[in-house]
Amino acid sequence: MILFNDLxxxxxxxxxxxxxVFDKFLDSGWYILGNSVKTFETEFASYCGTxxxxxxxxxxxxxxxxxxxxxxxxxxxxxxxxxxxxxxYIASILAITEAGLIxxxxxxxxxxxxxxxxxxxxxxTSKTKAILAVHLYGQLADMxxxxxxxxxxxxxxxxxxxxxxxxxxxxxIKAGNxxxxxxxxxxxxxxxGALGDAGAITxxxxxxTEKIMQLRNYGMSKKYSCExxxxxxxxxxxxxxxxxxxxxxxxxxxNQRIKIANKYISGISNPRIxxxxxxxxxxxxxxxxxxxxxxxxxxxxxxxxxxxxxxxxYPIPPHKQAAYREWNHLSFPITEKIHKETLSxxxxxxxxxxxxxKVIELLNKY
Numbered sequence: 130m131i132l133f134n135d136l137x138x139x140x141x142x143x144x145x146x147x148x149x150v151f152d153k154f155l156d157s158g159w160y161i162l163g164n165s166v167k168t169f170e171t172e173f174a175s176y177c178g179t180x181x182x183x184x185x186x187x188x189x190x191x192x193x194x195x196x197x198x199x200x201x202x203x204x205x206x207x208x209x210x211x212x213x214x215x216x217x218y219i220a221s222i223l224a225i226t227e228a229g230l231i232x233x234x235x236x237x238x239x240x241x242x243x244x245x246x247x248x249x250x251x252x253x254t255s256k257t258k259a260i261l262a263v264h265l266y267g268q269l270a271d272m273x274x275x276x277x278x279x280x281x282x283x284x285x286x287x288x289x290x291x292x293x294x295x296x297x298x299x300x301x302i303k304a305g306n307x308x309x310x311x312x313x314x315x316x317x318x319x320x321x322g323a324l325g326d327a328g329a330i331t332x333x334x335x336x337x338t339e340k341i342m343q344l345r346n347y348g349m350s351k352k353y354s355c356e357x358x359x360x361x362x363x364x365x366x367x368x369x370x371x372x373x374x375x376x377x378x379x380x381x382x383x384n385q386r387i388k389i390a391n392k393y394i395s396g397i398s399n400p401r402i403x404x405x406x407x408x409x410x411x412x413x414x415x416x417x418x419x420x421x422x423x424x425x426x427x428x429x430x431x432x433x434x435x436x437x438x439x440x441x442x443y444p445i446p447p448h449k450q451a452a453y454r455e456w457n458h459l460s461f462p463i464t465e466k467i468h469k470e471t472l473s474x475x476x477x478x479x480x481x482x483x484x485x486x487k488v489i490e491l492l493n494k495y
Contacts, residue, residue: 131484133438138479150370165370177305179331181338184364188291188314191328192224195310198340209258214244216464217263222447236463240406246271259285264293267416272307285309292416294321295383305331327368382478386415396489418476440473
């Protein structure tokens with residue numbers, strides 16, 4: 130079976146370093162918010178080009194804490210509207226609603242599947258206070274136009290960079306440094322993945338950083354003194370240490386992902402299958418290689434029967450989820466078509482050339 134993402138094989142490359150890190154962690158006697166967290170936060174901020182990085186428990190918390198911090202600072206108010214792509218993963222929406230803010234769903238661009246920046250201004254009202262730009266599948270949203278719109282309308286720009294570690298624009302500015310703040314996930318399958326749950330926030334805003342650091346640790350600025358109502362959302366000391374090891378390999382791994390993606394794009398010739406848009410720049414790091422096929426379920430079964438594991442990102446759009454049943458009557462045709470036809474092919478740094486060629490061969494025979 131050609132696995133969709135072979136985490137065991139990919140992480141085995143770091144076996145010696147991981148064991149050294151674990152021994153050092155165990156011997157330290159300090160297991161929460163210690164030197165490993167501080168080191169990783171410094172390293173990841175430097176990597177993204179930001180002044181600050183705050184490690185948190187996961188990617189959802191990263192987005193949620195950004196929203197809550199802006200509320201605490203008075204920059205946002207309960208009931209404010211946040212513009213967000215309709216075809217994003219549910220976490221983007223959950224963060225907004227959990228903070229008491231209102232998501233305004235916007236259709237994606239039919240080429241990139243990121244939020245359609247040409248229609249954003251049609252949705253701005255007096256209640257609109259921010260744009261949540263999701264870099265879906267690892268490809269940067271149209272941040273230049275989004276930031277121009279935001280500046281014109283005095284809006285915050287928050288990046289959901291959970292899938293875009295290392296992606297950068299034409300000016301070599303990386304995801305995480307393209308807005309006011311960004312949320313990252315280090316879920317094990319991400320381009321930079323932990324060996325458990327973990328996340329981070331990057332920003333150049335000192336006041337926001339200080340507020341998030343309070344919120345992630347019960348609302349305390351000093352031990353046992355809670356100035357605000359916070360939560361327990363601290364990145365684990367061990368996960369931070371493991372991420373520091375993997376951060377050194379992120380760029381080479383992203384380059385390998387792009388190399389594999391190019392092989393898929395050049396090799397898949399079946400007219401029934403649409404490959405993703407890629408302009409050959411560094412703005413896409415291919416967390417997911419996503420194709421469209423009108424007979425998606427049949428194609429997935431065919432690949433499985435022939436030894437290829439695939440995934441669907443994502444089968445149900447947010448506005449059709451039972452959790453948001455108040456939206457179930459809404460219609461977003463572009464979003465719904467994507468969710469109905471999307472299929473993600475195997476793509477990870479340890480995928481072999483033979484495996485890639487086998488997937489291409491099967492797709493062209495379908």
